[in-house]
Amino acid sequence: MNPLLFGYLAAAIIVFSALAVTRKNPVHAILFMIVMFFHLAVMYLGLDAEFLAAIQIIVYAGAILVLFLFVVMVLNIKEEMSGERFSSGWPLGISLAAGIFLLAIIMTGNVFPLGQQGIYTPALIASETHTKALGSLMYTQYIFPFELASLILLVAVIGAIVLAKKRLR
Amino acid sequence: MVTVNWFIWLSLTLFMIGVFGFLTRRSIIMMFLSIEVMLNAVNLSLVSFSYFLNDLRGHILVFFIVAVAAAEAAIGLAILIALFRNRQTAQVDQITEMKG
Numbered sequence: 001m002n003p004l005l006f007g008y009l010a011a012a013i014i015v016f017s018a019l020a021v022t023r024k025n026p027v028h029a030i031l032f033m034i035v036m037f038f039h040l041a042v043m044y045l046g047l048d049a050e051f052l053a054a055i056q057i058i059v060y061a062g063a064i065l066v067l068f069l070f071v072v073m074v075l076n077i078k079e080e081m082s083g084e085r086f087s088s089g090w091p092l093g094i095s096l097a098a099g100i101f102l103l104a105i106i107m108t109g110n111v112f113p114l115g116q117q118g119i120y121t122p123a124l125i126a127s128e129t130h131t132k133a134l135g136s137l138m139y140t141q142y143i144f145p146f147e148l149a150s151l152i153l154l155v156a157v158i159g160a161i162v163l164a165k166k167r168l169r
Numbered sequence: 170m171v172t173v174n175w176f177i178w179l180s181l182t183l184f185m186i187g188v189f190g191f192l193t194r195r196s197i198i199m200m201f202l203s204i205e206v207m208l209n210a211v212n213l214s215l216v217s218f219s220y221f222l223n224d225l226r227g228h229i230l231v232f233f234i235v236a237v238a239a240a241e242a243a244i245g246l247a248i249l250i251a252l253f254r255n256r257q258t259a260q261v262d263q264i265t266e267m268k269g
Contacts, residue, residue: 003171010179020206021202021206036206055232060205063239064239068198075249076257083260087261108178134232137229160244
């Protein structure tokens with residue numbers, strides 16, 4: 001990956017996520033999140049993960065954030081935007097986050113040692129296409145977790161309907 | 170040359186932005202948004218490790234994390250709607266029934 005491209009994407013991801021987390025209006029925050037997700041998808045493209053870039057845009061930007069927008073529509077946004085933005089314990093929160101950050105920076109300070117290399121080199125993925133390589137691995141070696149994921153999604157669908165229903169009979 | 174360390178630091182910064190938002194915001198919907206930021210930070214680190222290790226298993230893990238994140242968002246937002254119907258508020262510091 002080109003360092004200039006990485007620099008631009010990293011700066012955009014950090015700036016837009018920081019904006020998203022600190023906005024007062026939830027709609028503005030969600031729109032900044034969408035911009036951040038698009039930059040992350042471009043980052044995945046640079047890391048030879050085309051299928052995940054598509055998933056990032058379709059599922060995250062297309063489904064999850066639209067769900068957030070619908071819920072913001074249901075909530076009372078006037079009440080949401082009145083009053084303080086941060087809770088009274090914000091100094092503790094920011095110092096905790098900064099402390100963990102410093103600890104992790106110290107731990108990864110030197111060159112990170114990488115383990116054993118796998119067989120999926122960029123040339124192999126390019127010749128086979130990423131979607132096909134991922135699918136052939138997922139439908140053979142990882143078929144059981146895949147089925148479990150479908151079960152989790154079914155539970156989520158039923159659970160969301162039951163929880164958001166007005167009155168259970 | 171972009172090494173794996175750059176990606177780890179970017180992912181770390183993104184994760185800490187998510188932690189900061191989760192710990193400091195009052196609105197539950199913004200806390201959910203911060204959780205999504207944290208999940209994306211982990212996804213980014215998994216994809217970059219996969220790339221630098223020439224292995225595809227990180228991508229498979231990312232696929233499952235996206236599926237679970239979708240389920241989590243649906244359930245969490247349904248709970249938020251139920252809560253808002255009962256309490257007319259979505260500010261966490263006004264929900265104090267369990268406080269002794």
